[in-house]
Amino acid sequence: MDFALDEDEQDLVDLGRTYAQREIAPIAAKAWHEERCTTEVLRGLGELGLLGLLVPEKWGGIGASTAAYVALLEELAAVDPSIAAAWQAHSTIGSLPLLLFGSDEQRERWLRPLAEGRALGAFGLTEPAAGSDVRALRTTAKKVDGGWVLNGQKTFISNAGTDMSFGVTLLARIAGTPDDRPRFGSFVVGREAEGYTMGTKMRGIGWHGLDTRELFFTDVFVPDEQVIGEPGGGLGQFLSALEMGRISVAALAVGTALGAYRLAVEYAKERVQFGSRLADFQAIQFKLADMATEIEAARWLTQYAAYLRDTGKPFKQAAAMAKLKASQVATAVATEAVQIFGGAGYMLESPVARFYCDAKILEIGEGTNEIQRLVIARDLVG
Incomplete structure (x- = not known):
């Protein structure tokens, strides 16, 4: 390879x-x-x-x-x-x-x-009562003459509320289907659609520079030409895109870990304690060595998943493994980086604190790490 x-x-x-x-x-x-x-x-x-x-x-x-x-x-x-x-x-x-x-x-x-970079894309999946359990979605799409009427709420949706956002593509339950056999559709909603409103920018522990909001749909009419694919096929469509999303989060995690690691190395070389640089103490050297090794391991898993996708091979399990490993590496490396900074790293003004705060969501977004383990295990045992 x-x-x-x-x-x-x-x-x-x-x-x-x-x-x-x-x-x-x-x-x-x-x-x-x-x-x-x-x-x-x-x-x-x-x-x-x-x-x-x-x-x-x-x-x-x-x-x-x-x-x-x-x-x-x-x-x-x-x-x-x-x-x-x-x-x-x-x-x-x-x-x-x-x-x-x-x-x-x-x-x-x-x-x-x-x-072409003239608009920013967003996808609406998560709801207040439906995160990893996609089949619990309650936003509905009811068929009417010429289109569909959407009602419901989405939460933790990124990119929908910026001045670049075109609107949102969302997953909704097709109204009128039995709960034991739900069907879902993907619908494009423009930001000026009547009945489509947004909450204020949400505040998380990290990713402060990412626009994340609640979205509300009240009798939003969507014409038939704004349904992506066959109505009822939306869940399969989203899950296909989500597999690539997991590779993305793995790469995002590797980069987050790398940013924290670079700051820790720089600080260890500059900070002097007891007459020596922090980088001269074996305890700090071992931390940096472990951090670098874990980043490289996560990078190879991520690159392997990307290789499988590029060569047309199944990559679902590899993507889940990469996301699981890399997100754990990001939180661990960011934690050790703060430890190397000491008290200075605990202050929000410290450059490493931003990476520490940003890392945790990587174990949650695009399918929690518990879900990744389920995906991996089911692929292993059938």
């Missing part, structure tokens, strides 16, 4: 790394403390063509490999996990359902602006 990128894809990753270091790094901490989504940065990524990395050129994207995508995502997350989270949500669950299951007309209307 060769995980190396070709020259063109390496150039894309280098382009993104340079942009992150030049444009994102100087404002990341300030935006995090202000709890502000820096859409000007996302627009800049769009101008470079990087908001359509996974979308074929036919629909306005670049058509890069999964391997290139995870490499770039890692670079972004090492600088600003919030922006990286917005980018990956847009690139996967915000765009892939349209790419994989939309009609050509739908791709032209909604996917092209997403791929």
